Amino acid sequence: MSAPLRxxxxxxxxxxxxxxxxxxxxxxxxxxxxxxxxxxxxGDPRDPRAVALGTALFHHPATGWHWQxxxxxxxxxxxxxxxxxMQTIALAAGLPGGGVAASVDASASGIQARLVGSEVVRxxxxxxPMSFGSGWIGWSVAPRLRLSGRLELAGQAVDLRRxxxxxxxxxxxxxxxxxxxxxxxAFLAPEPAPAxxxxxxxxxxxxxxxxxxxxxxxxxxxxxxxxxxxxxxGSFDEPLVRIPGAMASLHSGRSRPALPRRVLITAEEGHHHxxxxxxxxxxxxxxxxxxxxxxxxxxHELVGGFSCEGTVAGEDLAFGGLGxxxxxx
Amino acid sequence: xxxxPIGLSSWITAIVTHLETSEPSAYxxxxxxxGARRARITLDGDTVVVSVVRGRLMVLPGDxxxxxxxxxxxxxxxxxxxxxxxxxxxxxxxxxxxxxxxxESVGRIFHAIEIVLDVSAxxxxxxxxxxxxxxxxxxxxxxxGGRSSPVGRELELLDRLGLIxx
Numbered sequence: 001m002s003a004p005l006r007x008x009x010x011x012x013x014x015x016x017x018x019x020x021x022x023x024x025x026x027x028x029x030x031x032x033x034x035x036x037x038x039x040x041x042x043g044d045p046r047d048p049r050a051v052a053l054g055t056a057l058f059h060h061p062a063t064g065w066h067w068q069x070x071x072x073x074x075x076x077x078x079x080x081x082x083x084x085x086m087q088t089i090a091l092a093a094g095l096p097g098g099g100v101a102a103s104v105d106a107s108a109s110g111i112q113a114r115l116v117g118s119e120v121v122r123x124x125x126x127x128x129p130m131s132f133g134s135g136w137i138g139w140s141v142a143p144r145l146r147l148s149g150r151l152e153l154a155g156q157a158v159d160l161r162r163x164x165x166x167x168x169x170x171x172x173x174x175x176x177x178x179x180x181x182x183x184x185x186a187f188l189a190p191e192p193a194p195a196x197x198x199x200x201x202x203x204x205x206x207x208x209x210x211x212x213x214x215x216x217x218x219x220x221x222x223x224x225x226x227x228x229x230x231x232x233x234g235s236f237d238e239p240l241v242r243i244p245g246a247m248a249s250l251h252s253g254r255s256r257p258a259l260p261r262r263v264l265i266t267a268e269e270g271h272h273h274x275x276x277x278x279x280x281x282x283x284x285x286x287x288x289x290x291x292x293x294x295x296x297x298x299x300h301e302l303v304g305g306f307s308c309e310g311t312v313a314g315e316d317l318a319f320g321g322l323g324x325x326x327x328x329x
Numbered sequence: 330x331x332x333x334p335i336g337l338s339s340w341i342t343a344i345v346t347h348l349e350t351s352e353p354s355a356y357x358x359x360x361x362x363x364g365a366r367r368a369r370i371t372l373d374g375d376t377v378v379v380s381v382v383r384g385r386l387m388v389l390p391g392d393x394x395x396x397x398x399x400x401x402x403x404x405x406x407x408x409x410x411x412x413x414x415x416x417x418x419x420x421x422x423x424x425x426x427x428x429x430x431x432x433e434s435v436g437r438i439f440h441a442i443e444i445v446l447d448v449s450a451x452x453x454x455x456x457x458x459x460x461x462x463x464x465x466x467x468x469x470x471x472x473x474g475g476r477s478s479p480v481g482r483e484l485e486l487l488d489r490l491g492l493i494x495x
Contacts, residue, residue: 048453049451049452049453051453067413069413071456073453239416241413242413242416243413244411244413245409245410245411245412245413245414245415246410246411246446246449246459247446247450248410248413248416248417249410249417249446250443250446250447250450252416252417252418255416255417255418289450289451290450290451291450291451292451293451294447294450294451296450
C-alpha cells in the first residue's frame, strides 16, 4: 500500500468533495476484543471548513465499548506522505514492506495503543475507482497484518501475539448525505486461516451494487457479482454507542436503526463455495457530517464472531474467528 | 487567541455570533423559529432568557418575564451528550435535560438546538467553541443533578413518541 495521500491538487474543481481514509482493524483472538483505529480527511485541507476525524473504537467482551473521537480542522493536523497525525490518534501507512503504524493516546477513554502492522498477505489493489454517490471511491486493502507493539483496553493488555490486523484505504470524491452507502466485512481467524473480506458499494437504500467476497491467504479467490448473496436474521436491539455525541443528539431518530443479529454471506462459483455465518455481539454508529454541504452518513460497526466453511480451489475450509461488519447509509 | 466565554450568557452569545458568521441562512432560520417567543434557559443554576429583539437574537437577564417556555440541563449532562456517553432520550427520561411549556414552545426550543448542532458539522468556529467548553474544566463527576424525572403520563407520551431508549 505504498501510495501517498491522494490530496487534491490546486485547481481541482472537485476538491471540496475530497475524502480519504486510513483504517486499521484489530482482532484480539485471545480475549475476543475487536476494534478499529482510523484517521480520515473530509474536504479540501486548504479549505478552513475541512475536517480531520480520528476515531478509535474497541469492544471488549468484559468491559464493553471504549472509544475516542477527535475532530480537528484538516489544516491543523500533521499530514505526512501517507499519514494523518492528530493529538490523540495517528495512523501512518506505507511503511517499508507495506506496513502500518498507529497510535492512540486516550487513557481517559481506556485506550492506549502503539501498534505496528506488517503485511502477511500482500496488498491488493481493487479495480476502480467506482461510482459512488455524486462522485467516486477508490479502495485498496491489506487483508492480513501481523501486529506488534502494545494495545491496552481499560488498563488490560491485549495479547498481540494472538491477534490479527487488517488495513485498508479509501479515497475519492463524495459528500456525506449523497445517495450512497456501502457494506463491508472483514473476518479473520488466527493464522494460517485466510482473511475473508466482503464489500459492496451501493446506494443509500442498498438496492444495487456488485458484491465481492475475497479469500486472501495461501489460497486466494475472489467471488464477484451474483454468485455472492447476503441475508440477515434477527434484530440487534441492544443500545448502540453513537459518536460523535453532538451528531448523535442531532439525529436522535437514528438511535435505533434496523440492524441484524446475524449475517450470512454465501458465495458459489463452479466448484468453489464458501459460507460465512457472523453473529453480532455489539454495535456502534459513527455519524459523519459533511463539512461543506448539509448532509450526513451513518456508519454502523457490528462486531462479533463468525464461522466459515466451504471449499475453495479444491481445499476444504473450516475455521472461525472474529469479524466486523459495516453497514453505511 | 480567542477569549473564553464566562457564564451561560457569554456562551450563548458566542454560539449565536459564530452561527451567524458561519451560516447566515441558518441564523435567519433560528430567528424565525424563535420568533416573538421568550425561553428561559438554565445551566447549573445560571439562568438567562433568550428572545428576538428588533430582529436579532438576544440574551436577556434570567428574571425577564414573561416567558413562553423553559429548558435546562447541567454541564455534566451536556459534556456526556457531547462525548456520546448519554443519549438524548435517556437524558430526557432521567430529567437531565428538560423543557417545559406548550407543545409549540417546547418544539421550537428543540428546533433551535437542532439548528445549532447541524451548523456545527460545518462550522470550525462552533466546533472550536465546543472544545473550549470542554476544556474549561474536566467533566469530573458523573452525570447528576437533573431535575425530577418525568413520570406516569409523561413517560407514556415519550414512549409513544419513540423518545425512550431501549
